[in-house]
Amino acid sequence: xxxxxxxxxxxxxxxxxxxxxxxxxxxxxxxxxxxxxxxxxxxxxxxxxxxxxxxxxxxxxxxxxxxxxxxxxxxxxxxxxxxxxxxxxxxxxxxxxxxxxxxxxxxxxxxxxxxxxxxxxxxxxxxxxxxxxxxxxxxxxxxxxxxxxxxxxxxxxxxxxxxxxxxxxxxxxxxxxxxxxxxxxxxxxxxxxxxxxxxxxxxxxxxxxxxxxxxxxxxxxxxxxxxxxxxxxxxxxxxxxxxxxxxxxxxxxxxxxxxxxxxxxxxxxxxxxxxxxxxxxxxxxxxxxxxxxxxxxxxxxxxxxxxxxxxxxxxxxxxxxxxxxxxxxxxxxxxxxxxxxxxxxxxxxxxxxxxxxxxxxxxxxxxxxxxxxxxxxxxxxxxxxxxxxxxxxxxxxxxxxxxxxxxxxxxxxxxxxxxxxxxxxxxxxxxxxxxxxxxxxxxxxxxxxxxxxxxxxxxxxxxxxxxxxxxxxxxxxxxxxxxxxxxxxxxxxxxxxxxxxxxxxxxxxxxxxxxxxxxxxxxxxxxxxxxxxxxxxxxxxxxxxxxxxxxxxxxxxxxxxxxxxxxxxxxxxxxxxxxxxxxxxxxxxxxxxxxxxxxxxxxxxxxxxxxxxxxxxxxx
Amino acid sequence: xxxxxxxxxxxxxxxxxxxxxxxxxxxxxxxxxxxxxxxxxxxxxxxxxxxxxxxxxxxxxxxxxxxxxxxxxxxxxxxxxxxxxxxxxxxxxxxxxxxxxxxxxxxxxxxxxxxxxxxxxxxxxxxxxxxxxxxxxxxxxxxxxxxxxxxxxxxxxxxxxxxxxxxxxxxxxxxxxxxxxxxxxxxxxxxxxxxxxxxxxxxxxxxxxxxxxxxxxxxxxxxxxxxxxxxxxxxxxxxxxxxxxxxxxxxxxxxxxxxxxxxxxxxxxxxxxxxxxxxxxxxxxxxxxxxxxxxxxxxxxxxxxxxxxxxxxx
Numbered sequence: 029x030x031x032x033x034x035x036x037x038x039x040x041x042x043x044x045x046x047x048x049x050x051x052x053x054x055x056x057x058x059x060x061x062x063x064x065x066x067x068x069x070x071x072x073x074x075x076x077x078x079x080x081x082x083x084x085x086x087x088x089x090x091x092x093x094x095x096x097x098x099x100x101x102x103x104x105x106x107x108x109x110x111x112x113x114x115x116x117x118x119x120x121x122x123x124x125x126x127x128x129x130x131x132x133x134x135x136x137x138x139x140x141x142x143x144x145x146x147x148x149x150x151x152x153x154x155x156x157x158x159x160x161x162x163x164x165x166x167x168x169x170x171x172x173x174x175x176x177x178x179x180x181x182x183x184x185x186x187x188x189x190x191x192x193x194x195x196x197x198x199x200x201x202x203x204x205x206x207x208x209x210x211x212x213x214x215x216x217x218x219x220x221x222x223x224x225x226x227x228x229x230x231x232x233x234x235x236x237x238x239x240x241x242x243x244x245x246x247x248x249x250x251x252x253x254x255x256x257x258x259x260x261x262x263x264x265x266x267x268x269x270x271x272x273x274x275x276x277x278x279x280x281x282x283x284x285x286x287x288x289x290x291x292x293x294x295x296x297x298x299x300x301x302x303x304x305x306x307x308x309x310x311x312x313x314x315x316x317x318x319x320x321x322x323x324x325x326x327x328x329x330x331x332x333x334x335x336x337x338x339x340x341x342x343x344x345x346x347x348x349x350x351x352x353x354x355x356x357x358x359x360x361x362x363x364x365x366x367x368x369x370x371x372x373x374x375x376x377x378x379x380x381x382x383x384x385x386x387x388x389x390x391x392x393x394x395x396x397x398x399x400x401x402x403x404x405x406x407x408x409x410x411x412x413x414x415x416x417x418x419x420x421x422x423x424x425x426x427x428x429x430x431x432x433x434x435x436x437x438x439x440x441x442x443x444x445x446x447x448x449x450x451x452x453x454x455x456x457x458x459x460x461x462x463x464x465x466x467x468x469x470x471x472x473x474x475x476x477x478x479x480x481x482x483x484x485x486x487x488x489x490x491x492x493x494x495x496x497x498x499x500x501x502x503x504x505x506x507x508x509x510x511x512x513x514x515x516x517x518x519x520x521x522x523x524x525x526x527x528x529x530x531x532x533x534x535x536x537x538x539x540x541x542x543x544x545x546x547x548x549x550x551x552x553x554x555x556x557x558x559x560x561x562x563x564x565x566x567x568x569x570x571x572x573x574x575x576x577x578x579x580x581x582x583x584x585x586x587x588x589x590x591x592x593x594x595x596x597x598x599x600x601x602x603x604x605x606x607x608x609x610x611x612x613x614x615x616x617x618x619x620x621x622x623x624x625x626x627x628x629x630x631x632x633x634x635x636x637x638x639x640x641x642x643x644x645x646x647x648x
Numbered sequence: 649x650x651x652x653x654x655x656x657x658x659x660x661x662x663x664x665x666x667x668x669x670x671x672x673x674x675x676x677x678x679x680x681x682x683x684x685x686x687x688x689x690x691x692x693x694x695x696x697x698x699x700x701x702x703x704x705x706x707x708x709x710x711x712x713x714x715x716x717x718x719x720x721x722x723x724x725x726x727x728x729x730x731x732x733x734x735x736x737x738x739x740x741x742x743x744x745x746x747x748x749x750x751x752x753x754x755x756x757x758x759x760x761x762x763x764x765x766x767x768x769x770x771x772x773x774x775x776x777x778x779x780x781x782x783x784x785x786x787x788x789x790x791x792x793x794x795x796x797x798x799x800x801x802x803x804x805x806x807x808x809x810x811x812x813x814x815x816x817x818x819x820x821x822x823x824x825x826x827x828x829x830x831x832x833x834x835x836x837x838x839x840x841x842x843x844x845x846x847x848x849x850x851x852x853x854x855x856x857x858x859x860x861x862x863x864x865x866x867x868x869x870x871x872x873x874x875x876x877x878x879x880x881x882x883x884x885x886x887x888x889x890x891x892x893x894x895x896x897x898x899x900x901x902x903x904x905x906x907x908x909x910x911x912x913x914x915x916x917x918x919x920x921x922x923x924x925x926x927x928x929x930x931x932x933x934x935x936x937x938x939x940x941x942x943x944x945x946x947x948x949x950x951x952x953x954x955x956x957x958x959x960x961x962x
Contacts (some may be wrong), residue, residue, distance in 0.1 A: 087759075091759060093759060093762060093763075143943070143947060144943070144946070144947070146947070147946055147947075147950065150690070150691040150758070150762060151901075151946050151950065153691070153762060154691070154894070154897055154901075154942065154946075155942065155943055155946055157894065158894060158898075158938075158939035158942055158943060159939075159943075161891075161894065161935065161939060162936055162939055165932065165933065165935065165936065168932075169932050169933070282890070283770075286766065286770050289763065289766065293763060297759075322778050323774075323778065325770055325773075325774040325777075326770070326771055326774040326775055326778065328767075328770055329767045329768065329769070329770035329771025329772075329773075329774060330767065330771055331767070332763055332764060332766060332767025332770070333748070333749045333764050333767040333768060333771065336749075336753060336756070336760045336761075336763050336764035336767065337749070337752040337753060337764065340756060340757075340760050
């Protein structure tokens with residue numbers, strides 16, 4: 029997504045002033061409202077903000093179309109109503125019912141999520157929509173045989189809130205309560221967004237498979253997004269129930285869902301300040317258009333269609349564009365821009381790759397593949413393949429198109445479970461692990477067809493690679509505990525160190541540039557940087573020089589060598605350019621029809637009869 | 649228990665007929681979902697509303713051509729005209745929706761398409777609400793059919809004329825579609841586009857036109873379903889599209905989304921399941937059956953009964 033307003037320099041410098049201003053406004057606002065009617069709208073606006081921000085976590089951050097979101101809002105409200113009314117004569121204090129409603133809702137969200145999380149986009153939307161319908165049917169019909177939900181009439185006459193001796197009944201008191209709760213949600217969401225969770229979610233939204241292969245536990249993270257959304261919905265639901273002093277099935281129906289979606293989309297999916305503006309806008313606007321009330325929902329439908337066609341990034345997108353436009357590359361700290369063919373991968377190591385070898389080839393076995401086979405419905409993409417890779421060795425894999433080279437990478441990185449055989453990394457079996465576990469074990473890869481997180485910045489792309497090396501959970505992130513802070517600093521340092529290896533290609537003003545604006549060659553470099561950031565010791569590079577011009581190819585070839593010699597990486601390369609292969613390989617394996625047809629030094633393989641046949645055909 | 653089974657067996661033939669009727673309708677709706685999905689990989693959220701508008705078109709035609717419950721034209725012609733008009737206008741609406749809400753997003757992320765479709769759905773639903781009101785409109789069709797034909801007894805089973813009509817029309821339309829897809833040149837182009845839209849374009853197929861055609865056919869069949877349900881249950885309101893859309897989608901997924909014959913099969917199975925289930929469950933929870941089927945299929949066999957499992961290309 030676009031850079032949000034809060035992250036730009038001006039806002040950061042004047043943070044305290046802005047906080048003070050916002051605080052004053054919030055303190056005064058309830059007292060300057062002309063009447064109770066507007067006070068009520070003011071309160072509702074706070075509720076809508078919370079609701080929209082919760083949906084923004086699920087749909088905006090993680091890109092999951094959660095159609096049961098308003099049902100979660102309803103669950104929170106009904107749980108609250110049941111726990112503090114005469115319905116079952118349970119009268120718990122607010123400080124207990126509020127977290128309880130949120131947690132119960134989160135639990136239900138978690139349960140629904142864990143059954144449906146394997147489903148992709150549209151399917152998830154439909155299953156959650158079906159769940160929302162079942163929920164509504166239950167609300168309407170669970171007044172018989174025992175009266176639980178109160179049927180159509182709902183539950184009313186809830187207990188007044190009692191907080192530290194104050195009873196909250198007046199609209200002004202409610203305004204404060206709601207807005208304090210809203211501020212907590214705003215802070216929580218902003219913190220989530222800039223944490224490892226936020227980056228993990230964004231990566232999933234951009235490219236789920238790439239996120240998984242870069243070490244993000246996608247299933248777990250999606251589930252967490254779902255649960256976080258449900259938590260906020262439940263939290264808002266409880267406060268809403270108390271504010272309205274009643275709950276009805278009609279409060280939690282499809283139109284409400286559409287309104288929340290409109291707010292989030294108007295503000296821009298994933299953009300926290302934007303969503304707040306969207307929610308405020310759509311809460312207040314209808315009040316000025318009272319006489320056209322009948323057309324309200326129709327307008328919302330139109331808003332969705334028009335925004336999706338013209339401005340899918342939301343109304344706030346333009347602001348970010350505006351402020352970012354001012355950052356001029358030529359006035360940046362990197363100094364003069366160099367022509368892209370210059371060679372300057374040299375900052376950290378001092379001089380160029382030649383000569384200074386920090387590492388030499390070891391004998392330790394790093395990767396051992398035994399009798400590996402992959403069967404795609406009868407087609408053997410890989411069969412009976414065995415080989416070994418030793419420490420600090422560069423192994424090149426060559427072979428004609430369709431020889432099974434990329435399938436081999438997919439097998440090693442855990443995207444496909446092998447049909448037979450085993451893969452061991454440093455003596456530990458990694459076949460059967462999920463891709464994110466393979467990365468954590470120490471094997472990272474790049475993609476032949478480039479799968480960067482295109483709307484994320486260069487820095488954040490690389491930071492996603494650190495996901496599997498950090499642990500901070502929701503609590504350290506939300507409360508900025510030392511664990512989170514330490515890990516963020518460590519992540520920043522490590523990632524910048526990796527990016528510096530590529531010189532000005534990926535650093536300087538480019539750190540903040542979105543990956544989609546990079547040149548083709550730089551995108552290839554970022555893929556490698558992202559893989560390096562995972563701290564993996566075994567790298568698998570899928571055609572690292574594809575699409576590069578001769579000079580860039582030479583440069584990347586030198587760089588790969590340097591990764592081995594100066595930084596001690598073990599590398600497997602799939603490469604078509606044979607001069608690159610000759611230049612870097614310690615060992616070459618040739619594949620054809622999924623079988624190994626030759627293994628040895630470059631010269632041995634290049635002169636192998638079967639290899640020549642595979643490439644050129646049989647001599648007559 | 650034995651007593652229960654007895655009742656069940658007694659009702660079985662009747663429920664089978666009911667299920668077949670319902671199934672035919674679901675199948676018609678499901679085809680619209682599945683055809684669009686087959687080519688664009690998008691879930692046309694607005695399809696349910698198109699079905700609903702088909703029902704309204706049929707009602708308008710009926711209201712225009714009858715006075716005091718007496719039709720101005722031959723009853724058979726009237727019913728045929730209702731169905732044809734519903735199909736034509738729904739189909740045209742489908743084309744409009746594609747042109748204005750979906751085509752600009754052809755290259756956008758799928759989530760945007762889905763949200764746009766959601767917008768179309770809300771828009772159409774509230775458009776009808778604003779112009780027709782929330783009140784259900786009833787079809788005064790009882791008098792259209794001669795006394796002797798209204799119900800037909802086959803043994804213990806009572807079949808109304810309308811049920812027979814629905815089954816016949818639904819199966820006729822499905823048969824026509826099958827012939828078109830399998831035997832005609834344009835059907836071949838449609839199949840090619842569904843397999844690989846780019847390759848089809850390179851082979852000289854105007855894929856934009858095929859997409860328009862697919863939206864027309866799918867929406868027309870949805871409109872026909874709306875008209876048929878109106879004739880059968882004699883009611884339509886602005887909100888019926890939502891449920892029907894979910895049912896149609898369930899049927900499409902059950903059969904294997906993207907597969908036209910799967911959609912037909914899925915529709916029939918879902919209709920039968922639903923009417924057989926009403927014997928066991930209170931009617932208020934009837935709709936839950938479809939949702940449970942949907943969730944189970946999506947979790948255990950997301951590629952459906954007739955769909956193929958395709959591994960993700962990396």
